[in-house]
Amino acid sequence: MNSFYHSTRSKLDSVTSKQAILRGIAPDGGLYVADWLGQTKMDLAAVCAQGFHQTARQVLGILLPDYAEDELAACVEAAYGSQWDTPAVTPVTPLGADWLLELYHGPTSAFKDVALQMLPQLMSVARAGDGRDVMIVTATSGDTGKAALDGFAGVPHTGVTVFYPEGKVSDVQHLQMATQAGDNVAVCAIRGNFDDAQSEVKSIFADEALAQRLAASGVALSSANSINVGRLAPQVTYYFDAYAQLERAGVVKLGEKVTFCVPTGNFGDVLAGYYAKLLGLPVARLVVASNKNDVLTDFITTGTYDRRRDFAKTISPSMDILVSSNLERLLYYMSDGDCELVASLMADLGEKGFYQVPEGLLAKIQEVFACGRADDDATRAEIASTWNELGALIDPHTAVAKSVLDAVPADGTVRVCLSTASPYKFSSDVLAALGQDTSGMSGFACMDALEKATGTTAPAQLSGLRDLPVLHKDVCDRAKMGAFVESSCARVFL
Structure with missing residues (x-):
């Protein structure tokens, strides 16, 4: 079997999974894919009889075929150890008639930990003995940044530079990044939004002059965003493990299909569910849940991405x-x-700001994906009703998914809502949704009040942020991001 990866935009340059992980993004700007994906299926009966760690080793063994079994075993043990607050790693809990897949039990209280505790392990194995230093460059809309900083802080011969949109993350998300200690980390706010940061990061990877200057010093760039296949592959595990938990609990019978509803912006989390489907998971539908920035909902409905x-x-x-x-x-x-076709569509997006897929392609997408949206008012209402009626405290992203799932007509399948972050990362908004006046309250005052109002406890890694010094105060324009990366490399490695 051909075990190589290549760009979504060209099949000319084949690389191993280790090379794809180290590169992060293909030289032509495309993302790494494998044509053999789906040829090998997971043994569903075996999955249902085992735990998260075993399933992770098997999923990664299929998706990253040039890693040896012992290499993956060591990576899994390091990534999913005592830094998680439950042995289950990603437990499934009841949510009324549906189920909640809790993905926030890692060290930064967000689903990104599942991948970003693993990615540094995979990278360390991939670059063993090559003599190069690697700078991870990542844009974040809130959660990826801290998860990347936590995962890569202190990793030998590795640095991590994180960009986030100034004023467009929660107070807790900001402090998680701004207080990050470590000699190999760099954090900078940008004047703009996440799309500005993400687009410029892609431009930085495509900057050949920058790459040559860094290479002269023995430094290469890579990514911790979900454009990196090493970020995406670990997320497939929790779809299989969730199914296994449901089967062991007698909720589904082996082979019965399950619907997953996923709050998503960059499409990585829900794409991992599609990968799971290709690997044999019985998926009925993948429901894409959008907030007011509903470009994905519009695309799945109309075929036009605008x-x-x-x-x-x-x-x-x-x-x-x-x-x-x-x-x-x-x-x-x-x-x-x-x-x-993919290269043409991406060129249209870059040049015109939109693209339209052929009708046949849209029909295939709609066979697997459903969609819906929830604005802030609907999100607040869902937080309140889920707490008041079900006794479950959820964050705003999970509430978007729950609101969308509630609007999807029941089809008889078991339905799982992915919960992507601790509600305490967004204490002010959650507290306000529960009807309390938060005027003039700091983020930590809201955190304390939320604990008191609900009888729940904030994760220690979040409540402890109030005692940490702010170490990163840099702000730059988009045009200066490349220079910031280059200066970070000089500081960390030279």
Whole structure:
């Protein structure tokens, strides 16, 4: 079997999974994909009889075939150890008639930990003995930044530079990044939104002159965003593990299909569900839940992807995205590997701000994906009703998904709502949704009040932020991001 990866936009340059992870993004700006994806299936009966760690080793063994079994075993043990507050890693809990997949039990209280505790392990194995230093460059809409900083802080011969949109993340998300200690980390706010940061990061990777200057010093760039296949692959595990938990609980019978509803902006989290489906998971539908920045909902409904719209700042900031990078991978697979079509669509997006997929391609997408949207008012109402009626405290992103799922007609399948972050990362908005006046209250005052109002407890890694010094205060324009990366490399490695 051909075990190589190549760009979504060309099949000329084949690389191993280790090389794809180290590069992050293909030289032509495309994302790495594998044509053999789906040829090997997971043994569902075996999955249902085992735990998260075993499933992770098997999923990664299929998706990253040039890693040895012992290498993956060591990576899994390091990534999913005592830094998680539950042995289950990603437990499934009841949510009324549906189920909640809790993805926020890692060290930064967000679903990104599942991948970003693993990615540094995978990178360390991939670059063993090559003599190069690697600078991770990442744009974040809120959660990826801290998860990347936590995962890569202190990793030998590795640095991490994170850009986030100034004033467009929650107070807790900001402090998680701004207080990050470590000699190999750099954090900078940018004047703009997440799409500005993400687009410029892609430009930085495409800057050949910068790459040559860094290479002269033995430094290479890579990414921790979900454009990196090493970020995407670990997320497939929790879809299989969730199914296993439901089967062991007698909720589904082996082989019965399950519906997953996913709050998403960059399309990585829900794409991992599609990968799971290709690997044999019985998926009925994948429901894409959008906030007011509903470019994905419009696309799945009409086939037109149009970023030419006002950017909305919402109470679910990690979804405030208008350019969903991972959708490119779905277009590749759904078009049966038509690189020319994908390259043309991405060129249209860059030059015109929109693209339209062929009717046949849209029909294939709609067979697997459903969609819906929830604005801030609906999100607040869902937070309140989920707490008052079900006794479950959820964050705004999860509330977007729950609101959308509630609006999807029941089809008899078991339904799982992905919960992507601790509600305490957004204490002010959650507290306000529960009817309390937060005027003049700091983020930590809201955190304390939320604990008192609900009888729940904030994760220690979040409540402890109030005692940490702010170490990163840099702010720059988009045009200066490349220079910031270069100066960070000089500081960390030279």
